[in-house]
Amino acid sequence: MQVKSLLRELISREDETSFSGWLLEQVKKSQKFDYVKKVKDSRGGLVIEAIKGEPQLIFLCHMDTVKASVGQKRGVHGDRYYGLGAKDMKGGIVSVLKAVLSASEMRNMGLIFYNGEESDRSGMKLLLEKFKYFPKLIVCPESRFVIGSGCKGLMVVSVEVRGIAAHTARPQQGLNSVEGAWELVEYIRSKCKLFKSKMLGHTLITPLFIISWPEFNLSGIVPDKCNMNLELRINSSRLTGDMVLSWVKEFCKLSGFKVEVKLIEEYPVTLIPKKDLLPLTEAINVAGEDVRWADVSLSGFNDGFLLFHKYQIPVVNFGPYGEGNHTANEWVSIRSVEKTAKVYSYLMQIMGK
Known part of the structure; x- marks a missing residue:
């Protein structure tokens, strides 16, 4: 499935049930993972895990969106794909899916999707209790094609x-x-x-x-x-x-x-040492792109960093370029989604060795 088709499918799903159901179906259909499971708890937490081997790399994706107070702009306008959650973080999830679906061979990696990031942290609370992996890197696929190594x-x-x-x-x-x-x-x-x-x-x-x-x-x-x-x-x-x-x-x-x-x-405040992110910077270089770092003073809080604080596993934000998070004009660059998928493909190869 091409990037535009994946974006159309995912951006059109504006409620958690449809969103999570479609993701679960896609990872199962890919037949790339040793097991895929969905876990819910009484607090409303929802986590979907897709695991191959002993993960050295995990893509951690939240399934929440923030609806605008006025009418949402939708559809393709040039290189921009507009819609609810396009930038935060459906575009990044599409980059992950594109890399996974394009992989001829995949080893020692995982996908985790969870809910509650924009509200009560219910999915992260469940994940913090159940997390049992020891990857060398966790990537949250949302930024502006820059490396987010921390936040306030x-x-x-x-x-x-x-x-x-x-x-x-x-x-x-x-x-x-x-x-x-x-x-x-x-x-x-x-x-x-x-x-x-x-x-x-x-x-x-x-x-x-x-x-x-x-x-x-x-x-x-x-x-x-x-x-x-x-x-x-x-x-x-x-x-x-x-x-x-x-x-x-x-x-x-x-x-x-x-x-x-x-x-x-x-x-807490989070600052990830740059030396712990060398596999990502290598993948960006191999993909022929420039390594750029986000201004952490402007970075929004990412509850994925709580895994770093509890388990000392490096967590980083890196995803496709876009703008308008949480507004009616939210969009993601289609070309940047494709570039990000390419970086992820190289990262999977580097960390799957």
């Missing part, structure tokens, strides 16, 4: 700020919880600026949502409660969740607000 850490914090209700004609008699929430954000941001990193830049803080209401849900009242989730993209392994929680306590003492806070997620 990720932290998500749930916050409830309590103020004091008052009539909006006399706001000075109350304590506005919305203003308190923003003051808290700025306080945490000021603390994060104390942590410097030439490679990872600054810690980034994004309020994901904010909901407020006055007592009894009446208009004309200064809001006395505000709920907010904060996402922090962490630039230092020294910046921990416990530290953020202590800053919230400091803020309460200084401001007079009462704050309840819960750490929802906390994942």
Whole structure:
């Protein structure tokens, strides 16, 4: 099957059941693997494994997509294939499938597909529990045809700020919880600026949502409660969740607000040594392409790196060029999908020896 046909088939499948079912069918039909299995758990985790021999190389692919808030652009426009998940990471999965289906001989490699990467990490949680392989390299097939050797850490914090209700004609008699929430954000941001990193830049803080209401849900009242989730993209392994929680306590003492806070997620900074990625750089060179490295300070969090932290197996992002992740104009370059498949083919040969 040609690249365009594979892209059309995969991009047209916009729900997890159809997506995973088609992938399972393709790897089984290829007859390239010693075994193929699908595992689910009670938390909603889903993992598909296709294994040949004792894997020295594993392609790790998530099956999640993020739907745009407006109409999704679809179809082929020049070299660009538009559609839901085209760049993140259906284009990369097609590169993997193309390399596998084109291989005359395949040894000691595996494919793993999982769900939950864009939401509750359910698939990765299941994989971390069940992982039993010892490859020399794990490749996540999504980048911009550059090598992603790390990323910032990720932290998500749930916050409830309590103020004091008052009539909006006399706001000075109350304590506005919305203003308190923003003051808290700025306080945490000021603390994060104390942590410097030439490679990872600054810690980034994004309020994901904010909901407020006055007592009894009446208009004309200064809001006395505000709920907010904060996402922090962490630039230092020294910046921990416990530290953020202590800053919230400091803020309460200084401001007079009462704050309840819960750490929802906390994942570490990742930096993979370049020496551990020599098979990939060799494959890129053999394919006649230039080796280029991603700016890790701009790289999104990849939960595949959790396998590195638990098992000390090098994990890297490398996939076809595209743009528009998580937007209505998401696209992947068809030529880059083909080039990436070529790199993967050489990588499979190098690591299958």
